[in-house]
Every structure is written in C-alpha cells, then in structure tokens.
Amino acid sequence: MAFQIIRHAFAMIFNNFGQALRASVGPYVLLIIVAAAVFGALGSLEQLGELAVGNIQPDQIADVAGPIIFAVFVLLTLAVFVSAWVAVSWHRFILLEEYSGILPSVTGRPIWPYVGKSMLLGLLIAVLGLLVGMVFGLVLVPLAHAGETAAYLGAAIIGILMVAVLSLMWFRMGVALPATAVGKPIKLGAAWSATSGINGTIIGIVLIIAVVTFIAGTAVQGLYGIHPALGFAVDIFVQWLTLMVGVSILTTLYGHVIEGRPLID
Numbered sequence: 001m002a003f004q005i006i007r008h009a010f011a012m013i014f015n016n017f018g019q020a021l022r023a024s025v026g027p028y029v030l031l032i033i034v035a036a037a038v039f040g041a042l043g044s045l046e047q048l049g050e051l052a053v054g055n056i057q058p059d060q061i062a063d064v065a066g067p068i069i070f071a072v073f074v075l076l077t078l079a080v081f082v083s084a085w086v087a088v089s090w091h092r093f094i095l096l097e098e099y100s101g102i103l104p105s106v107t108g109r110p111i112w113p114y115v116g117k118s119m120l121l122g123l124l125i126a127v128l129g130l131l132v133g134m135v136f137g138l139v140l141v142p143l144a145h146a147g148e149t150a151a152y153l154g155a156a157i158i159g160i161l162m163v164a165v166l167s168l169m170w171f172r173m174g175v176a177l178p179a180t181a182v183g184k185p186i187k188l189g190a191a192w193s194a195t196s197g198i199n200g201t202i203i204g205i206v207l208i209i210a211v212v213t214f215i216a217g218t219a220v221q222g223l224y225g226i227h228p229a230l231g232f233a234v235d236i237f238v239q240w241l242t243l244m245v246g247v248s249i250l251t252t253l254y255g256h257v258i259e260g261r262p263l264i265d
Contacts, residue, residue: 002204003039009248012094013241018100020244023089026103027082035075084114087247091181094251094260101175110180118181121173121188129166131181136162167206172254180255186258205249213242 013020037164088111138159139196195202205215216238223230253261 001201002208005201005249005252006208006245008252009245012251013244016093018246019093020090020254021241022100022102023104024086024240024244029083030083031078032080038074039071043116053060056253061113080115080118081111083243084111084118086243087177089180090244090247091178091254094248095178095182095255104196110183110185113181113185114177117177117185117188121170121176124173124188125166125170128169132162133167163210164203164206168202171195171202171250172199174250175254175257178251179258182198195253198253198257202253209245236244
C-alpha cells in the first residue's frame, strides 16, 4: 500500500497541477516580497551581507544584531504562517474540493490552529527524538570501544533507525493536521490510535521517500555542476514537489484512515 499511497499523492499534484501552483506559488512569492521589504526597511539586508563577508568589526556586532534578529523573527513567523496557509489550502482542495484563486483564501481558514497543532506535534517529536536518541546512544557506548569503523557504522545505522522511528511517529500523528485543516480537529492521541494498523505502510512510505530524495538530491547536485542556474531551478522545483508530496501523503492517509476513502487515482 505504501507505493500506492505515494503514487496517489503524486497523482493528486499532477492531475491538478494548476491548482497546486495556485495553492502554493502565490503565498511563497508574497513571503519573498515581504521578507525583502522587512529587511530593506530595517536596513538589515545590507548589514547581513556585511556580516556574512566579515566587514563588520566585533565591537559593531551589537549595533547590527538587533535589527537582524528582529527581521529574522518576523521572517520565521511569516514563513511558518505561509507553510500552514499552503498546507491548509491543499488539504481543503483535496478533501473539500475548495478551489483557490491566484492567492488562496485566508478568511475563515483554520491556519493558526494548524500552526498550533503543527508546533505541538513538532515539540512532541523533538522530545521523543531526544528520548529515542538517549536509548540508541547507549548502544553506541560499547561500539565506541570496538574500533573507529564499528563506531561510524553503528552511528550510521542508529541515525537511519532514528529517522525511521521519528518519521513513523510524525506520519501517524500528523493525520491530525488535515483534520484541523477541514475544521474537524482530532487530538494527536486519536490520530495515533486511528493509524495503529498501518505501521508497515508508513515505514514503507518513509523508505520510498528516503530513496527518492537521495536520488533527486544527487541529480540536483549534478545539474549544479552543469550550470548553477539549471541546478537552482530544478532544486526549487524539487523542494516545492517535496513539500506538496508530503502534504498530499498526509491528506491521503487522513482520507483513507479517518474518512474511509478508497485509494484511487
């Protein structure tokens, strides 16, 4: 079923490509414009460039840090909002057939509740990741004394296992996000219970995504070597597609597990 769900997620996007662009491109273009305006208004864009190339002396850092930190804070807040805006719009299009204009509607959409649920889920995953990391870290202790090769190999295997475990948790509880987007919020615990029968499917999804991401990343690096502009353009497209596929997979899992929808293209 893992391959079927991923195939269905891709079909969602490319069978509705124009709508996918309307749900996502406008908000991110707006984000770029606002970010440039904020940095420009505070004069922090030039200061950030000077700081990056080391033209600002240590005693001047305190003077430029305030505007830069404020600008970054505003940008991060807006970026979180825009990501939720895009996700909510796409969830609602797929599940409610709610079409977008050039810019998706903000009025009456549960974007901030979606942000709150996402942050709660992210915090929970971070805490669980810390606990899982501590447990796996105990395994590395004897490996550290078994030689450098064994330690590196053990660290790589444990890293892969950690990503798999945390991704499983994310997708299982992440079903609560589309529920929030369509105005039928459920608790993370309820989402976890509802997805209890598809652990193997979600692990399969994670493995397929990992392989595809590795191949795509390698291809993009090769294109950068051919020409930076070509690599950049394809990189932007791959990042956009990764975002939309992730949201589509959550939408598919929610529709199938919570609403009982069949997996059809």
